Amino acid sequence: MFAISLRRALCSLWGAAILLGAGNSFADYPLNLTPGATDTSHKVYDLHMMIFIICVVVCLGVFAVLIYSIFTHRKSKGAVPASFHESTTVEIIWTTIPFLILVGMAVPATTTLLALEDTRDPDMSIQITGYQWKWKYDYLDEDISFFSALATPRDQIEGKAEKGENYLLEVDNPIVVPINKKIRFLVTSNDVIHSWWVPALGWKQDAIPGFINDAWTELKEPGLYRGKCAELCGKDHGFMPVVLIAKTEEDYRAWVNEQKGAAAADAAAADKTWGMDDLMARGESVYQTNCQACHQPTGDGLPAAGFPALKGSPVATGPVAGHLDIVLHGGKKNPAMAAFGKQLNDVDLAAVITYERNAFGNDTGDVVQPSDVAAAR
Amino acid sequence: MSTATTHDDHHDHRPSGIMRWITTTNHKDIGTLYLWFSFTMLLIGGAMAMVIRAELFQPGLQIVDPQFFNTMTTMHGLIMVFGAIMPGMVGLANWQIPLMIGAPDMALPRMNNWSFWILPFAGTMLISTLFMEGGGPAFGWTFYAPLSTTFAPASTDFFIFAVHMLGFSSIMGAINIIATVLNMRAPGMTLMRMPLFVWTWFITAFLLIAVMPVLAGAVTMMLTDRNFGTSFFDAAGGGDPVLFQHVFWFFGHPEVYIMILPAFGVISEIIPTFARKKLFGYSSMVYATASIAFLSFIVYAHHMFTTGMPVAGELYFMYATVMIAVPTAVKVFNWTATMWRGSMTFETPMLWAIAFVFLFSIGGFTGLMMGIAPADMQYHDTYFIVAHFHYVLVTGALFAIIAAAYYWLPKWTGHMVDERLGKIHFWWSVISVNVLFFPQHFLGLAGMPRRIPDYSLQFADWNMISSLGGFAFGLAQVFFVFIVIKTIRGGEKASGQVWEGAHGLEWTVPSPAPYHTFETAPEVK
Numbered sequence: 086m087f088a089i090s091l092r093r094a095l096c097s098l099w100g101a102a103i104l105l106g107a108g109n110s111f112a113d114y115p116l117n118l119t120p121g122a123t124d125t126s127h128k129v130y131d132l133h134m135m136i137f138i139i140c141v142v143v144c145l146g147v148f149a150v151l152i153y154s155i156f157t158h159r160k161s162k163g164a165v166p167a168s169f170h171e172s173t174t175v176e177i178i179w180t181t182i183p184f185l186i187l188v189g190m191a192v193p194a195t196t197t198l199l200a201l202e203d204t205r206d207p208d209m210s211i212q213i214t215g216y217q218w219k220w221k222y223d224y225l226d227e228d229i230s231f232f233s234a235l236a237t238p239r240d241q242i243e244g245k246a247e248k249g250e251n252y253l254l255e256v257d258n259p260i261v262v263p264i265n266k267k268i269r270f271l272v273t274s275n276d277v278i279h280s281w282w283v284p285a286l287g288w289k290q291d292a293i294p295g296f297i298n299d300a301w302t303e304l305k306e307p308g309l310y311r312g313k314c315a316e317l318c319g320k321d322h323g324f325m326p327v328v329l330i331a332k333t334e335e336d337y338r339a340w341v342n343e344q345k346g347a348a349a350a351d352a353a354a355a356d357k358t359w360g361m362d363d364l365m366a367r368g369e370s371v372y373q374t375n376c377q378a379c380h381q382p383t384g385d386g387l388p389a390a391g392f393p394a395l396k397g398s399p400v401a402t403g404p405v406a407g408h409l410d411i412v413l414h415g416g417k418k419n420p421a422m423a424a425f426g427k428q429l430n431d432v433d434l435a436a437v438i439t440y441e442r443n444a445f446g447n448d449t450g451d452v453v454q455p456s457d458v459a460a461a462r
Numbered sequence: 463m464s465t466a467t468t469h470d471d472h473h474d475h476r477p478s479g480i481m482r483w484i485t486t487t488n489h490k491d492i493g494t495l496y497l498w499f500s501f502t503m504l505l506i507g508g509a510m511a512m513v514i515r516a517e518l519f520q521p522g523l524q525i526v527d528p529q530f531f532n533t534m535t536t537m538h539g540l541i542m543v544f545g546a547i548m549p550g551m552v553g554l555a556n557w558q559i560p561l562m563i564g565a566p567d568m569a570l571p572r573m574n575n576w577s578f579w580i581l582p583f584a585g586t587m588l589i590s591t592l593f594m595e596g597g598g599p600a601f602g603w604t605f606y607a608p609l610s611t612t613f614a615p616a617s618t619d620f621f622i623f624a625v626h627m628l629g630f631s632s633i634m635g636a637i638n639i640i641a642t643v644l645n646m647r648a649p650g651m652t653l654m655r656m657p658l659f660v661w662t663w664f665i666t667a668f669l670l671i672a673v674m675p676v677l678a679g680a681v682t683m684m685l686t687d688r689n690f691g692t693s694f695f696d697a698a699g700g701g702d703p704v705l706f707q708h709v710f711w712f713f714g715h716p717e718v719y720i721m722i723l724p725a726f727g728v729i730s731e732i733i734p735t736f737a738r739k740k741l742f743g744y745s746s747m748v749y750a751t752a753s754i755a756f757l758s759f760i761v762y763a764h765h766m767f768t769t770g771m772p773v774a775g776e777l778y779f780m781y782a783t784v785m786i787a788v789p790t791a792v793k794v795f796n797w798t799a800t801m802w803r804g805s806m807t808f809e810t811p812m813l814w815a816i817a818f819v820f821l822f823s824i825g826g827f828t829g830l831m832m833g834i835a836p837a838d839m840q841y842h843d844t845y846f847i848v849a850h851f852h853y854v855l856v857t858g859a860l861f862a863i864i865a866a867a868y869y870w871l872p873k874w875t876g877h878m879v880d881e882r883l884g885k886i887h888f889w890w891s892v893i894s895v896n897v898l899f900f901p902q903h904f905l906g907l908a909g910m911p912r913r914i915p916d917y918s919l920q921f922a923d924w925n926m927i928s929s930l931g932g933f934a935f936g937l938a939q940v941f942f943v944f945i946v947i948k949t950i951r952g953g954e955k956a957s958g959q960v961w962e963g964a965h966g967l968e969w970t971v972p973s974p975a976p977y978h979t980f981e982t983a984p985e986v987k
Contacts, residue, residue: 115921117904128836133831147795148820150798151801151816154804158805160738161807169742171743175743183787194780194834194835199773202776241522252521253917253918272770277606277609280842288836288839289768293704294697296704317606317913319601321528322913323528389595390596390615
């Protein structure tokens with residue numbers, strides 16, 4: 086395994102050297118910024134390439150002079166030091182030239198920035214809220230709202246299973262948007278600062294608690310785009326990807342209707358009485374998405390890092406009311422324990438609490454029903 | 463070193479053994495203490511970098527858990543900035559400024575002792591957080607609220623206290639340098655005749671006094687937010703998390719120039735020596751340094767382009783930021799012109815100085831690219847910025863400190879450095895550091911965020927290459943410890959002049975420099 090990946094790494098180093106030398110397409114190797122999928126991202130990419138090329142040209146120019154000097158003006162070749170050490174004219178020239186180059190860069194940078202920041206007159210708005218460590222999407226015009234969390238199985242992360250093609254780049258519920266619509270994103274956070282970033286859109290936007298920042302995009306082609314949280318947001322910062330799917334207007338409408346149907350089904354599910362097995366099955370998947378990052382798949386937690394165990398814990402094996410309270414309203418002493426009452430519906434909460442009270446050898450035999458959760462809210 | 467100097471001044475009544483170092487007010491002793499402290503911190507911070515690179519060697523979680531990984535990136539940054547680079551530069555200042563301006567010692571020797579001896583305690587307190595319940599600080603060296611306030615481990619209060627102590631130390635050191643430069647120059651050493659290293663440190667000292675209190679303010683607000691119910695940075699209490707970033711970067715941006723300006727000074731000493739030609743554009747170098755220092759105060763929010771600043775703010779900070787490229791370019795051009803038609807030799811210090819000019823330039827150019835706000839929307843918080851600031855701080859500031867050590871070690875120890883070993887160290891470091899950091903440009907552009915313990919598969923190859931470079935570079939610095947100790951213990955005797963082309967007062971005293979120098983002020987013509 087190690088030898089193979091090492092060989093692969095060395096191959097790509099060699100490959101990159103050849104590609105750079107030959108000036109070929111960079112497509113096969115991750116070397117450069119993506120041109121992206123929108124007009125804005127193309128503008129950003131073009132700007133990036135322009136300043137990159139200017140920098141390379143100036144840099145190589147200076148390096149050429151330095152290298153020539155290093156090989157020519159050396160004592161071993163009998164060079165005698167010149168005595169010049171001042172020239173106001175030269176100083177003025179090489180102050181002015183960089184300044185003019187900068188002005189040349191600033192002009193396209195300004196127009197690109199103004200286009201990037203122009204969030205006026207959107208066709209629709211989606212609110213993005215960062216949570217530790219998942220995203221919530223609220224479709225403000227459609228009354229659709231859902232969480233989007235990492236879907237990569239734990240075993241792949243821990244090396245117990247082969248890593249899939251989209252390792253750490255896959256989520257349970259992707260954000261879906263229509264093409265040819267100017268979409269405004271309203272970005273905020275529920276806890277710490279996150280940053281919502283899909284490179285193909287050409288920008289990232291910080292999600293800051295107490296602020297609502299905006300950004301926009303307009304995709305032309307249906308497609309699937311992947312991104313990540315870009316601002317350090319705590320333990321699982323590396324594990325909260327973004328998946329964005331762009332659909333045609335028709336497909337998008339179908340998706341919207343499907344979402345609304347699912348919401349209605351959830352509401353109906355909350356009214357019935359659930360059996361232990363169904364709750365445990367559903368609870369396990371809710372636990373994997375929302376709880377196991379801190380409390381661990383085994384329920385042992387990470388006590389050294391301040392994340393307590395659930396296995397045999399006073400909360401998970403004590404009175405149901407106390408357990409409901411901390412899950413619904415969050416930890417009073419420990420802000421790392423979020424208030425899940427605002428994030429999950431009654432069925433999911435009932436399922437996960439039932440799961441926690443009966444998994445990991447807790448075996449309390451307690452069954453918590455959605456109606457119990459509703460009563461405790 | 464101490465055995466060599468005792469012969470020269472047997473009239474000096476100083477305590478021996480450990481008490482000599484604890485009670486010393488001698489600028490050379492204190493300089494030595496600073497440099498050893500810096501070296502120790504470099505190795506500790508470097509060990510943490512090895513943990514980071516080992517975890518990133520392959521995708522998946524192999525060695526550490528994500529929380530501890532975040533602690534490592536945080537502590538690595540803090541230790542390298544506050545423990546290795548800044549004290550390293552202060553150590554050079556302590557040794558060299560009095561020698562270069564013909565002063566018998568620093569102006570405030572007792573405060574000098576105090577400002578050093580705060581450091582080991584601050585450093586120990588900072589590192590001790592690793593062993594506390596809940597773990598050490600895990601919010602990045604920029605410690606953005608509310609991750610560092612409401613959501614931080616209990617050990618954060620110790621981190622805050624450590625930062626306060628480091629700040630006190632820096633402010634005292636800076637006051638001392640300003641007092642020394644203004645009051646202790648030998649007759650004839652006018653300001654515009656001062657060596658450039660002294661000039662750059664003099665300007666840096668003003669930056670330190672201006673911004674360290676701002677950092678102290680930021681951590682004090684954190685402290686009261688965490689413990690006394692205030693809400694400076696808590697939106698739920700009417701506060702503002704972005705305020706933290708404004709305050710932090712008002713400190714943080716000048717801070718990066720605090721680390722690089724003395725490096726400019728070192729390079730401006732070394733290149734003329736080995737080119738055997740006077741520094742080109744001395745006065746423009748002084749003005750460029752002052753311009754960079756001034757600009758550093760008014761560009762800070764370019765670290766915050768993605769926080770939702772108004773467009774007018776983004777435009778202003780973009781324009782102001784790219785302006786810094788002008789004085790920086792002037793410096794690089796001046797070094798180039800100094801080398802041009804010189805008569806160069808390539809002893810170890812010169813090699814490091816030349817590597818500095820090349821590699822710092824790369825870091826400067828990527829800095830310019832990130833100053834362009836719309837492009838920064840993509841670069842921000844990726845490995846592109848990681849590559850940028852490591853080119854500036856490792857192949858910039860750290861290379862300058864290493865160059866300075868090779869340049870002045872003969873003056874400090876009385877022994878020439880083994881050139882063969884120095885050159886091995888140089889080539890080993892300069893190759894491995896590029897294998898380490900150059901691929902990180904690609905990773906960043908391809909979309910790898912910084913501060914993540916695990917990554918998706920398209921980043922695997924470059925991360926492995928970067929890690930291999932990292933291990934090699936780390937090992938090279940252990941080799942440097944060996945070279946330094948070997949030089950202290952023996953080697954070819956150094957003359958007072960040391961380097962053929964060297965000019966300046968420090969080369970007029972014997973090597974090793976006697977314990978007391980310039981008790982009678984030299985005359986500078």
